[in-house]
Amino acid sequence: MFEWLERWFGEDDFRGCGFVNAHAELGATSEAVRDVVERHKQRLRDYLRGLVAEADDPGLLAEQLLVLVDGATVTAMVNPRGAATAARAAAQAAACLTAACRG
Template sequence: MDSVVAREQALDAAETLFYGRGIQSVGMDDIRGTSGVSLKRLYQLFPAKEHLVVAYLERRDIRWRQRLADHVAGHEDPRSRILAVFDWLGEWFREPDFRGCAWINSYGELGATSERVTAQVRAHKRAFKDYLTGLMSDAGLPTALAGQLYLLAEGAMVTAAIEGSAEPAAQAGQAARMLVAGHGGAVGH
């Protein structure tokens, strides 16, 4: 098995297990069993579990942000794109394996002990906030509102995971609609 295939298999297993069960409850032997990659090979690819966690978060970040951007790009009106973020969150929250935000969960488990994980979490959250800032700018709205929309989205992620409901996305989306409308009129959807 070449390194690229082994790495992808290990990351697939890590994503399934870390996201589904939590990082601390999953050992490298669990990754081995699910991925089919030997422990020796796993440790060659990821010298410590922390390296695997960071790689999992990096790969998930790329996929997550691309899925969001693809959904938002399907809306022509710049103001509708802002609200499309919350529609997409609702779709994500309804996925059968939704367990909340992988970065919030990872930070909760490892933020106090892993600077590398904390850095990855902060990078993901900064990129998401920057994306929202770009949407605000494209719509001709004050970019300072991006921070408020960011907090609405983040709160919706946590609440949706705890409640097991997609309703927080709709509630946060309604609040976002009022924020956007308060800075320049109605928003089409």
């Protein structure tokens, strides 16, 4: 997952997560936008949970990984020159979390 993020962050047209951007722009005033963003994040959370289904607490680990994904994405958007570093840092943190949560 984090290798994919690093490739995505390096694309010429990378502008961050469209869902996070939409929420930042309209989420406070648009329930429809907020609902779409929440559904997207839940699908991503569910996907991550599936990847770590063998962990002691896959729900908690998926939530932690989602924080890493979102944090790396925002970091890469704000500092494009540090995008690869953000992805690698998130990957290393994910490896530590995953190792600590193995059942």
